[in-house]
Amino acid sequence: MPPPAKQPNVRVVTLNIDGRDLSAREDETIIEVCRENQIPIPSLCYLDGLSVWGACRLCLVELAGQGRLLAACSTRVAEGMQILTNTEKLQRYRRTIVELLFAERNHVCSVCVSNGHCELQYLAQKCGVDHVRVPYRQVAYPVDSSHEMFRLDHDRCILCTRCVRVCDEIEGAHTWDVMGRGSDCRVITDMAQPWGESDTCTSCGKCVQVCPTGALVKQGTSVGEMVKDQHFLPILARRRHAQ
Protein backbone atom coordinates (compact mmCIF):
# COMPACT_ATOMS: atom_id res chain seq x y z
CA MET A 1 0.00 0.00 0.00
CA PRO A 2 1.57 3.33 -1.03
CA PRO A 3 1.86 6.04 1.57
CA PRO A 4 -1.41 7.94 1.66
CA ALA A 5 -1.13 11.09 -0.43
CA LYS A 6 -2.22 14.03 1.68
CA GLN A 7 -5.06 15.73 -0.16
CA PRO A 8 -6.26 19.29 0.31
CA ASN A 9 -9.77 19.77 1.70
CA VAL A 10 -9.81 16.38 3.33
CA ARG A 11 -12.70 15.74 5.70
CA VAL A 12 -12.34 15.33 9.42
CA VAL A 13 -13.93 12.33 11.12
CA THR A 14 -14.59 11.64 14.78
CA LEU A 15 -13.92 8.29 16.36
CA ASN A 16 -13.42 6.71 19.75
CA ILE A 17 -10.21 4.95 20.76
CA ASP A 18 -10.02 3.26 24.16
CA GLY A 19 -12.85 5.45 25.43
CA ARG A 20 -11.34 8.71 24.19
CA ASP A 21 -13.24 10.78 21.64
CA LEU A 22 -10.80 11.91 18.97
CA SER A 23 -10.92 13.63 15.63
CA ALA A 24 -8.69 12.80 12.68
CA ARG A 25 -8.30 13.44 8.98
CA GLU A 26 -10.14 10.77 7.03
CA ASP A 27 -6.99 9.90 5.09
CA GLU A 28 -5.15 8.89 8.25
CA THR A 29 -4.66 5.33 9.44
CA ILE A 30 -5.56 4.14 12.94
CA ILE A 31 -1.91 3.80 13.93
CA GLU A 32 -1.14 7.38 12.85
CA VAL A 33 -4.00 8.73 14.96
CA CYS A 34 -2.88 6.60 17.92
CA ARG A 35 0.72 7.83 17.65
CA GLU A 36 -0.45 11.46 17.42
CA ASN A 37 -2.46 10.98 20.60
CA GLN A 38 0.19 9.07 22.56
CA ILE A 39 -1.84 5.86 22.52
CA PRO A 40 0.83 3.15 22.50
CA ILE A 41 0.46 0.50 19.78
CA PRO A 42 3.30 -1.95 19.27
CA SER A 43 4.60 -2.43 15.74
CA LEU A 44 7.69 -3.83 14.05
CA CYS A 45 7.08 -3.57 10.30
CA TYR A 46 5.34 -0.18 10.42
CA LEU A 47 7.69 2.80 10.33
CA ASP A 48 6.67 6.42 9.78
CA GLY A 49 8.03 7.41 6.37
CA LEU A 50 7.79 4.00 4.69
CA SER A 51 4.92 2.40 2.82
CA VAL A 52 2.62 0.13 4.79
CA TRP A 53 3.43 -3.57 4.83
CA GLY A 54 1.08 -5.05 7.45
CA ALA A 55 3.18 -8.16 8.08
CA CYS A 56 4.05 -8.19 11.77
CA ARG A 57 0.42 -8.12 13.02
CA LEU A 58 1.50 -6.56 16.31
CA CYS A 59 -0.66 -3.47 15.74
CA LEU A 60 -3.89 -5.46 15.53
CA VAL A 61 -6.82 -3.65 17.17
CA GLU A 62 -10.44 -4.50 17.91
CA LEU A 63 -13.17 -2.59 16.10
CA ALA A 64 -16.71 -2.62 17.52
CA GLY A 65 -19.08 -4.48 15.21
CA GLN A 66 -16.26 -6.34 13.46
CA GLY A 67 -15.61 -9.98 14.26
CA ARG A 68 -12.08 -9.92 12.93
CA LEU A 69 -9.13 -7.89 14.14
CA LEU A 70 -7.72 -5.07 12.02
CA ALA A 71 -4.13 -4.00 11.52
CA ALA A 72 -3.96 -0.41 12.73
CA CYS A 73 -1.23 0.41 10.21
CA SER A 74 -3.25 -0.55 7.15
CA THR A 75 -6.74 0.56 8.22
CA ARG A 76 -8.00 4.08 7.50
CA VAL A 77 -10.10 5.78 10.14
CA ALA A 78 -13.80 6.25 9.48
CA GLU A 79 -16.60 8.23 11.07
CA GLY A 80 -17.93 6.70 14.28
CA MET A 81 -15.31 3.94 14.62
CA GLN A 82 -15.02 2.51 18.13
CA ILE A 83 -11.58 1.01 18.59
CA LEU A 84 -9.96 -0.88 21.44
CA THR A 85 -6.17 -1.11 21.32
CA ASN A 86 -5.20 -3.02 24.44
CA THR A 87 -7.72 -5.71 25.36
CA GLU A 88 -6.71 -8.96 27.05
CA LYS A 89 -7.18 -10.80 23.77
CA LEU A 90 -4.88 -8.39 21.92
CA GLN A 91 -2.28 -8.61 24.70
CA ARG A 92 -2.37 -12.39 24.43
CA TYR A 93 -1.97 -12.34 20.65
CA ARG A 94 0.84 -9.80 20.77
CA ARG A 95 2.72 -11.79 23.37
CA THR A 96 2.37 -14.93 21.25
CA ILE A 97 3.57 -13.16 18.11
CA VAL A 98 6.70 -11.88 19.87
CA GLU A 99 7.38 -15.32 21.37
CA LEU A 100 7.16 -16.94 17.93
CA LEU A 101 9.65 -14.41 16.57
CA PHE A 102 12.08 -15.32 19.34
CA ALA A 103 11.52 -19.05 18.80
CA GLU A 104 12.02 -18.98 15.03
CA ARG A 105 15.56 -17.59 14.80
CA ASN A 106 18.35 -16.84 17.26
CA HIS A 107 17.82 -13.61 19.13
CA VAL A 108 20.39 -14.01 21.87
CA CYS A 109 20.02 -10.52 23.34
CA SER A 110 22.93 -10.81 25.75
CA VAL A 111 25.48 -11.18 22.95
CA CYS A 112 23.75 -9.01 20.33
CA VAL A 113 25.31 -5.75 19.15
CA SER A 114 21.85 -4.15 19.38
CA ASN A 115 21.34 -5.18 23.03
CA GLY A 116 19.58 -2.25 24.69
CA HIS A 117 18.72 -0.55 21.38
CA CYS A 118 16.50 -3.23 19.86
CA GLU A 119 12.81 -2.82 19.12
CA LEU A 120 12.13 -6.57 19.41
CA GLN A 121 13.82 -6.74 22.81
CA TYR A 122 11.90 -3.62 23.93
CA LEU A 123 8.57 -5.03 22.73
CA ALA A 124 9.22 -8.37 24.40
CA GLN A 125 9.50 -6.56 27.71
CA LYS A 126 6.47 -4.33 26.99
CA CYS A 127 4.35 -7.33 25.99
CA GLY A 128 5.32 -9.26 29.12
CA VAL A 129 7.38 -11.90 27.31
CA ASP A 130 9.41 -13.13 30.28
CA HIS A 131 9.93 -16.50 28.58
CA VAL A 132 9.05 -18.28 25.34
CA ARG A 133 6.43 -20.99 25.76
CA VAL A 134 7.09 -22.82 22.49
CA PRO A 135 10.28 -24.80 21.81
CA TYR A 136 13.07 -22.91 20.07
CA ARG A 137 13.69 -24.09 16.50
CA GLN A 138 17.46 -24.00 17.07
CA VAL A 139 18.36 -23.63 13.41
CA ALA A 140 21.43 -21.65 12.45
CA TYR A 141 21.06 -18.95 9.82
CA PRO A 142 23.93 -17.51 7.76
CA VAL A 143 25.75 -14.25 8.42
CA ASP A 144 26.88 -12.07 5.49
CA SER A 145 29.93 -9.96 6.40
CA SER A 146 31.04 -9.39 2.81
CA HIS A 147 30.14 -5.68 2.80
CA GLU A 148 33.04 -3.56 4.00
CA MET A 149 30.83 -1.28 6.12
CA PHE A 150 27.82 -3.36 7.16
CA ARG A 151 26.86 -6.84 8.27
CA LEU A 152 23.72 -8.94 7.84
CA ASP A 153 22.83 -11.61 10.41
CA HIS A 154 19.77 -13.61 9.34
CA ASP A 155 19.60 -15.07 12.86
CA ARG A 156 18.29 -11.70 14.09
CA CYS A 157 16.02 -10.94 11.12
CA ILE A 158 12.26 -10.79 11.72
CA LEU A 159 11.38 -10.16 8.06
CA CYS A 160 9.75 -6.79 8.69
CA THR A 161 11.06 -5.66 5.25
CA ARG A 162 11.86 -2.16 6.45
CA CYS A 163 15.25 -2.53 4.70
CA VAL A 164 13.57 -3.56 1.45
CA ARG A 165 11.20 -0.60 1.54
CA VAL A 166 13.66 2.09 2.61
CA CYS A 167 16.13 0.98 -0.08
CA ASP A 168 13.45 1.04 -2.78
CA GLU A 169 11.34 4.00 -1.69
CA ILE A 170 13.81 6.40 -0.13
CA GLU A 171 17.24 5.55 -1.51
CA GLY A 172 15.84 4.37 -4.87
CA ALA A 173 18.36 1.56 -5.21
CA HIS A 174 16.19 -1.52 -4.57
CA THR A 175 19.18 -3.59 -3.55
CA TRP A 176 17.09 -5.52 -1.03
CA ASP A 177 14.33 -7.99 -1.69
CA VAL A 178 12.79 -11.09 -0.16
CA MET A 179 13.33 -14.70 -1.19
CA GLY A 180 11.86 -18.05 -0.10
CA ARG A 181 8.86 -18.95 2.01
CA GLY A 182 8.09 -19.84 5.60
CA SER A 183 11.10 -20.31 7.84
CA ASP A 184 13.34 -20.31 4.73
CA CYS A 185 12.22 -16.77 3.91
CA ARG A 186 15.08 -14.30 4.00
CA VAL A 187 16.06 -10.86 2.81
CA ILE A 188 18.53 -10.83 -0.07
CA THR A 189 20.77 -8.31 -1.81
CA ASP A 190 20.52 -8.15 -5.60
CA MET A 191 19.91 -11.67 -6.94
CA ALA A 192 20.81 -13.36 -3.64
CA GLN A 193 24.47 -12.46 -4.08
CA PRO A 194 26.82 -11.52 -1.22
CA TRP A 195 26.09 -7.96 -0.09
CA GLY A 196 29.67 -6.92 -0.72
CA GLU A 197 29.35 -7.88 -4.39
CA SER A 198 26.16 -5.89 -4.94
CA ASP A 199 26.22 -3.61 -8.00
CA THR A 200 23.22 -1.61 -6.82
CA CYS A 201 24.02 -0.96 -3.14
CA THR A 202 25.09 2.66 -2.60
CA SER A 203 26.37 1.91 0.94
CA CYS A 204 24.07 4.67 2.25
CA GLY A 205 23.28 2.63 5.38
CA LYS A 206 19.58 3.53 5.53
CA CYS A 207 18.67 -0.18 5.78
CA VAL A 208 20.94 -0.52 8.80
CA GLN A 209 19.35 2.41 10.59
CA VAL A 210 15.73 1.33 10.04
CA CYS A 211 16.35 -2.33 10.94
CA PRO A 212 14.53 -2.82 14.26
CA THR A 213 16.93 -5.51 15.51
CA GLY A 214 20.55 -6.55 15.22
CA ALA A 215 20.04 -8.13 11.78
CA LEU A 216 21.58 -5.18 9.93
CA VAL A 217 24.43 -3.46 11.74
CA LYS A 218 27.62 -1.52 11.19
CA GLN A 219 30.79 -3.57 10.95
CA GLY A 220 32.98 -3.22 13.98
CA THR A 221 30.22 -2.83 16.55
CA SER A 222 30.46 -4.88 19.71
CA VAL A 223 27.73 -6.03 22.10
CA GLY A 224 25.29 -3.21 22.80
CA GLU A 225 27.14 -0.66 20.65
CA MET A 226 24.81 -0.57 17.63
CA VAL A 227 22.65 2.50 18.25
CA LYS A 228 20.21 3.16 15.40
CA ASP A 229 19.37 6.67 14.16
CA GLN A 230 16.11 6.93 12.21
CA HIS A 231 15.69 10.71 12.23
CA PHE A 232 16.40 10.97 8.50
CA LEU A 233 13.38 8.92 7.48
CA PRO A 234 10.30 11.05 8.25
CA ILE A 235 12.16 14.16 7.08
CA LEU A 236 13.10 12.63 3.72
CA ALA A 237 9.72 10.96 3.29
CA ARG A 238 7.72 14.14 3.95
CA ARG A 239 9.87 16.28 1.66
CA ARG A 240 9.52 13.69 -1.08
CA HIS A 241 5.73 13.56 -0.79
CA ALA A 242 5.45 17.35 -0.54
CA GLN A 243 6.89 17.73 -4.04
Add this chain to the structure above:
Amino acid sequence: MSTPTKIKVATTWLDGCSGCHMSFLDMDERLIELVRQVDIVYSPLVDTKILPDDVDVGILEGSISSEDDLEKALAFRKHCKILVSLGDCAVNGNVPAMRNHFKLSDVVDRAYRDTVTTQPQIPTRGVPALLSVVKPIHGVVGVDVFVPGCPPSADAIWYVLSELIGGRIPDPSTVTRFGA
Protein backbone atom coordinates in the same frame (compact mmCIF):
# COMPACT_ATOMS: atom_id res chain seq x y z
CA MET B 1 7.09 -10.30 70.13
CA SER B 2 7.54 -13.42 68.06
CA THR B 3 10.07 -13.53 65.29
CA PRO B 4 8.36 -13.90 61.92
CA THR B 5 8.95 -17.28 60.29
CA LYS B 6 11.77 -17.14 57.80
CA ILE B 7 11.13 -18.53 54.35
CA LYS B 8 13.48 -21.23 53.13
CA VAL B 9 15.38 -20.41 49.95
CA ALA B 10 17.58 -22.75 47.91
CA THR B 11 19.68 -21.76 44.90
CA THR B 12 22.00 -23.51 42.51
CA TRP B 13 23.78 -22.89 39.23
CA LEU B 14 23.43 -25.17 36.25
CA ASP B 15 25.01 -24.38 32.86
CA GLY B 16 25.78 -20.70 33.25
CA CYS B 17 28.61 -18.42 34.25
CA SER B 18 27.52 -17.90 37.90
CA GLY B 19 27.05 -14.22 37.02
CA CYS B 20 23.47 -14.28 38.25
CA HIS B 21 24.69 -15.43 41.66
CA MET B 22 27.26 -12.60 41.54
CA SER B 23 24.40 -10.21 40.77
CA PHE B 24 22.60 -11.70 43.79
CA LEU B 25 25.63 -10.78 45.93
CA ASP B 26 25.53 -7.32 44.37
CA MET B 27 22.47 -6.65 46.55
CA ASP B 28 25.18 -5.50 48.98
CA GLU B 29 23.80 -4.19 52.28
CA ARG B 30 20.35 -5.44 51.37
CA LEU B 31 21.73 -8.96 51.95
CA ILE B 32 21.69 -8.16 55.67
CA GLU B 33 18.01 -7.25 55.45
CA LEU B 34 17.48 -10.42 53.43
CA VAL B 35 19.00 -12.82 55.99
CA ARG B 36 16.55 -11.47 58.55
CA GLN B 37 13.74 -12.76 56.37
CA VAL B 38 15.09 -15.84 54.61
CA ASP B 39 17.12 -18.92 55.41
CA ILE B 40 19.45 -19.94 52.59
CA VAL B 41 19.16 -23.67 53.13
CA TYR B 42 21.13 -24.81 50.07
CA SER B 43 23.28 -22.84 47.65
CA PRO B 44 26.80 -22.53 46.20
CA LEU B 45 26.97 -19.53 48.55
CA VAL B 46 26.58 -21.68 51.70
CA ASP B 47 28.02 -24.94 52.96
CA THR B 48 25.06 -27.32 52.94
CA LYS B 49 25.55 -30.21 50.56
CA ILE B 50 22.04 -31.66 50.55
CA LEU B 51 18.85 -30.05 49.27
CA PRO B 52 16.25 -30.17 52.08
CA ASP B 53 12.86 -31.73 51.38
CA ASP B 54 10.70 -28.68 51.93
CA VAL B 55 11.94 -25.45 50.41
CA ASP B 56 9.73 -22.42 49.90
CA VAL B 57 11.60 -20.76 47.04
CA GLY B 58 14.04 -22.50 44.71
CA ILE B 59 16.20 -20.36 42.43
CA LEU B 60 17.91 -21.88 39.40
CA GLU B 61 20.58 -20.13 37.37
CA GLY B 62 21.80 -21.57 34.07
CA SER B 63 20.34 -23.84 31.43
CA ILE B 64 19.96 -27.61 31.36
CA SER B 65 22.96 -28.93 29.45
CA SER B 66 24.06 -32.10 31.27
CA GLU B 67 22.61 -35.04 33.16
CA ASP B 68 23.65 -33.37 36.39
CA ASP B 69 21.75 -30.18 35.45
CA LEU B 70 18.71 -32.29 34.67
CA GLU B 71 18.84 -34.12 38.02
CA LYS B 72 19.22 -30.88 39.96
CA ALA B 73 16.33 -29.24 38.12
CA LEU B 74 14.08 -32.23 38.81
CA ALA B 75 15.11 -32.24 42.48
CA PHE B 76 14.46 -28.50 42.80
CA ARG B 77 11.04 -28.87 41.22
CA LYS B 78 10.22 -31.74 43.56
CA HIS B 79 11.28 -30.01 46.76
CA CYS B 80 10.51 -26.31 46.11
CA LYS B 81 7.07 -24.77 46.38
CA ILE B 82 7.98 -21.91 44.05
CA LEU B 83 10.62 -22.36 41.37
CA VAL B 84 12.36 -19.29 39.92
CA SER B 85 14.31 -19.26 36.63
CA LEU B 86 17.01 -16.66 37.27
CA GLY B 87 18.73 -15.11 34.28
CA ASP B 88 18.67 -15.61 30.52
CA CYS B 89 20.39 -19.03 30.51
CA ALA B 90 17.68 -20.42 32.76
CA VAL B 91 14.91 -18.50 30.97
CA ASN B 92 15.84 -18.94 27.31
CA GLY B 93 19.04 -21.01 26.99
CA ASN B 94 21.10 -17.92 26.12
CA VAL B 95 24.80 -18.54 25.37
CA PRO B 96 24.94 -22.23 26.45
CA ALA B 97 22.12 -23.00 23.97
CA MET B 98 24.14 -21.57 21.09
CA ARG B 99 25.82 -24.98 20.80
CA ASN B 100 22.46 -26.44 19.76
CA HIS B 101 23.28 -25.47 16.17
CA PHE B 102 26.02 -28.09 16.14
CA LYS B 103 26.12 -31.83 16.70
CA LEU B 104 27.17 -32.65 20.26
CA SER B 105 30.06 -34.82 19.04
CA ASP B 106 31.37 -31.87 16.98
CA VAL B 107 31.12 -29.59 20.02
CA VAL B 108 33.04 -32.05 22.21
CA ASP B 109 35.66 -32.61 19.52
CA ARG B 110 36.11 -28.87 19.15
CA ALA B 111 36.70 -28.45 22.89
CA TYR B 112 38.81 -31.52 23.63
CA ARG B 113 40.47 -32.64 20.37
CA ASP B 114 40.68 -29.99 17.64
CA THR B 115 42.03 -27.23 19.85
CA VAL B 116 44.54 -29.12 22.01
CA THR B 117 48.08 -30.00 21.07
CA THR B 118 48.98 -32.71 23.59
CA GLN B 119 47.06 -35.82 24.63
CA PRO B 120 43.68 -34.99 23.13
CA GLN B 121 41.05 -36.93 25.09
CA ILE B 122 37.42 -36.61 26.00
CA PRO B 123 36.84 -36.64 29.79
CA THR B 124 34.41 -39.29 30.96
CA ARG B 125 35.19 -39.85 34.66
CA GLY B 126 33.85 -37.44 37.29
CA VAL B 127 32.01 -35.26 34.80
CA PRO B 128 28.34 -35.50 33.90
CA ALA B 129 27.45 -36.48 30.33
CA LEU B 130 26.29 -33.59 28.18
CA LEU B 131 22.76 -33.66 26.76
CA SER B 132 22.42 -33.37 23.01
CA VAL B 133 20.13 -30.34 23.26
CA VAL B 134 20.50 -27.48 25.77
CA LYS B 135 17.13 -26.41 27.15
CA PRO B 136 15.82 -23.61 29.34
CA ILE B 137 14.56 -24.77 32.75
CA HIS B 138 10.91 -24.66 31.67
CA GLY B 139 11.80 -27.00 28.81
CA VAL B 140 12.16 -29.72 31.45
CA VAL B 141 10.19 -28.77 34.57
CA GLY B 142 7.44 -26.28 35.35
CA VAL B 143 8.64 -22.84 36.42
CA ASP B 144 6.63 -20.33 38.45
CA VAL B 145 8.62 -17.11 38.08
CA PHE B 146 10.83 -16.06 35.17
CA VAL B 147 13.50 -13.43 35.75
CA PRO B 148 15.23 -12.66 32.44
CA GLY B 149 18.45 -10.67 32.19
CA CYS B 150 22.13 -11.35 31.59
CA PRO B 151 22.41 -10.98 34.47
CA PRO B 152 19.25 -9.61 36.07
CA SER B 153 20.31 -6.55 38.06
CA ALA B 154 20.62 -6.73 41.84
CA ASP B 155 17.62 -4.38 41.99
CA ALA B 156 15.57 -6.84 39.91
CA ILE B 157 16.55 -9.77 42.14
CA TRP B 158 15.77 -7.71 45.24
CA TYR B 159 12.34 -6.83 43.83
CA VAL B 160 11.57 -10.48 43.01
CA LEU B 161 12.66 -11.74 46.42
CA SER B 162 10.83 -8.97 48.27
CA GLU B 163 7.60 -9.84 46.47
CA LEU B 164 8.04 -13.56 47.16
CA ILE B 165 8.81 -12.88 50.84
CA GLY B 166 5.64 -10.80 50.98
CA GLY B 167 3.68 -13.76 49.64
CA ARG B 168 3.09 -12.16 46.23
CA ILE B 169 4.02 -13.45 42.76
CA PRO B 170 6.22 -10.78 41.14
CA ASP B 171 6.03 -9.56 37.55
CA PRO B 172 9.73 -9.21 36.64
CA SER B 173 8.89 -7.72 33.20
CA THR B 174 8.54 -4.40 35.01
CA VAL B 175 12.19 -4.44 36.10
CA THR B 176 14.20 -6.60 33.72
CA ARG B 177 14.26 -8.03 30.18
CA PHE B 178 16.13 -10.41 27.88
CA GLY B 179 19.76 -9.27 27.69
CA ALA B 180 19.02 -6.75 30.51
